[in-house]
Amino acid sequence: MTPEMLYALRDQAGVPSHPVVFLILGVLTFALHIAAVQVMLGAAALTLRGAFSADPKWRRLANAMLTTAKIAVSLVIVLGVAPLLFVQVIYDPFWYTSNVLSAWWVIGFIVLLVAGYIAMYIFYWKNHHIVAEGGKGGIWMVLSIALLLAVGFIVHSLSNQMLFPEQWMPWYAPQGHIDAGGRTLHYWHLPRFLFFIALSAPVTGAWLYGYRRYLQGAQETDAAYLAFVRALAQKLMVVGGGVAVLIGAAWMLTLPEKMAWFAGSLWMWVALAALLAVVAMPLALRERIDTGFWGYGIFGAGAVAIIVVGAAREVLRYVTLLSAHGYDPLDYRVNTDWYSTLLFFVTFGVIGGVTLAYLLTVAWKSGQHQGQGPYTPSLAISRIGQWSVTLLVAWIVLYFAVGLWVWIR
Numbered sequence: 271m272t273p274e275m276l277y278a279l280r281d282q283a284g285v286p287s288h289p290v291v292f293l294i295l296g297v298l299t300f301a302l303h304i305a306a307v308q309v310m311l312g313a314a315a316l317t318l319r320g321a322f323s324a325d326p327k328w329r330r331l332a333n334a335m336l337t338t339a340k341i342a343v344s345l346v347i348v349l350g351v352a353p354l355l356f357v358q359v360i361y362d363p364f365w366y367t368s369n370v371l372s373a374w375w376v377i378g379f380i381v382l383l384v385a386g387y388i389a390m391y392i393f394y395w396k397n398h399h400i401v402a403e404g405g406k407g408g409i410w411m412v413l414s415i416a417l418l419l420a421v422g423f424i425v426h427s428l429s430n431q432m433l434f435p436e437q438w439m440p441w442y443a444p445q446g447h448i449d450a451g452g453r454t455l456h457y458w459h460l461p462r463f464l465f466f467i468a469l470s471a472p473v474t475g476a477w478l479y480g481y482r483r484y485l486q487g488a489q490e491t492d493a494a495y496l497a498f499v500r501a502l503a504q505k506l507m508v509v510g511g512g513v514a515v516l517i518g519a520a521w522m523l524t525l526p527e528k529m530a531w532f533a534g535s536l537w538m539w540v541a542l543a544a545l546l547a548v549v550a551m552p553l554a555l556r557e558r559i560d561t562g563f564w565g566y567g568i569f570g571a572g573a574v575a576i577i578v579v580g581a582a583r584e585v586l587r588y589v590t591l592l593s594a595h596g597y598d599p600l601d602y603r604v605n606t607d608w609y610s611t612l613l614f615f616v617t618f619g620v621i622g623g624v625t626l627a628y629l630l631t632v633a634w635k636s637g638q639h640q641g642q643g644p645y646t647p648s649l650a651i652s653r654i655g656q657w658s659v660t661l662l663v664a665w666i667v668l669y670f671a672v673g674l675w676v677w678i679r
């Protein structure tokens with residue numbers, strides 16, 4: 271596949287703002303997506319481990335983690351759409367070819383995702399009293415985790431097939447016979463996939479530190495439970511972090527030839543240093559973990575480390591496609607469209623910001639509420655809620671108004 275052919279596959283309309291904007295947003299949103307994936311998988315695994323335990327502390331954790339996993343799936347999906355948009359804008363010749371070559375799996379991905387989410391809900395419906403009665407129907411949770419992992423594996427395969435344009439023809443027409451069925455996943459790299467999955471352990475450990483700090487803020491009295499969560503969080507971070515780094519090393523040692531330059535590159539070391547710094551953070555903080563925001567800070571630092579890993583992953587893709595195939599996403603033709611750029615950032619920053627601020631504040635405050643009766647938001651918080659609804663309505667009106675205007679004029 272020559273660079274000219276790859277360039278010919280681009281959208282001739284160009285992109286609405288500089289491609290670097292899409293590149294940066296792609297890295298940031300991928301990091302958010304993968305962090306949510308890791309919390310989802312970690313919480314689901316802890317649910318399974320805890321629900322059937324005789325130890326009430328494990329059961330209580332399983333109960334909390336089931337709620338976390340359920341919500342995390344929806345975040346995984348929402349935060350998965352964002353990098354999907356960015357990757358298909360600046361890497362469209364690669365992304366779409368990879369998708370078309372495995373079209374069945376692209377559609378199957380949705381079916382498996384829906385089935386995986388339903389399986390998790392079936393487990394939830396069967397387990398409203400995990401703490402008192404223990405877990406029931408663990409097979410549903412096993413099925414859910416397996417299906418969600420299968421979904422991740424498909425995306426992994428799609429985002430790796432795109433890196434091998436030299437293989438597209440043999441995949442599409444093996445021995446010269448066209449196979450337009452799209453029924454095959456043609457490429458995967460297990461150490462790479464497992465690296466991202468194994469990071470679930472330290473990321474979930476960091477999440478548990480935040481969960482524990484939250485309980486402390488709500489004046490949790492069960493000291494044994496807090497100590498249990500802390501010991502588990504630490505183990506997940508140190509042991510799980512170590513395992514993830516080892517799998518990462520296996521990935522680096524088995525990189526395909528044209529990507530071998532990445533092993534030992536500055537980016538690889540920076541990503542490793544970021545991961546190790548987060549794993550060491552609780553050991554360095556010691557008792558400060560129980561004060562101020564430090565307990566939450568570990569997850570915050572973990573998110574930064576995941577952004578660094580995401581950036582290194584992007585460098586691997588960018589340099590490989592540039593050096594081995596002569597494709598530079600940053601020279602995409604720019605056809606500036608201020609309206610859509612502005613709309614995107616306003617939607618993200620203002621509407622997303624206000625709505626999220628409201629939801630998170632209410633969730634936070636109600637969890638920390640100590641007084642008699644249910645929690646009632648203050649006037650100021652209710653105002654933010656009213657603003658978020660107003661802004662959403664205004665956005666919808668604007669969306670249709672502009673569409674109508676373009677259509678009529």
Ligand code: HEM
Pocket residue numbers: 300303304307346347348350351352353354355357383418419421422423425426427429430462463466467583
């Ligand atoms: C529910 C289970 C899911 C799991 C376990 C999962 C896991 C993963 C993993 C491991 C990667 C990194 C692959 C690699 O670099 O080799 C990834 C990337 C990605 N995922 Fe997910 N994912 C899930 C769901 C989703 C969903 C529902 C979407 C979209 C709506 C999505 C969109 C993406 C995108 C766009 C990328 C990056 C593609 C790229 O930059 O090349 N994922 N995911």
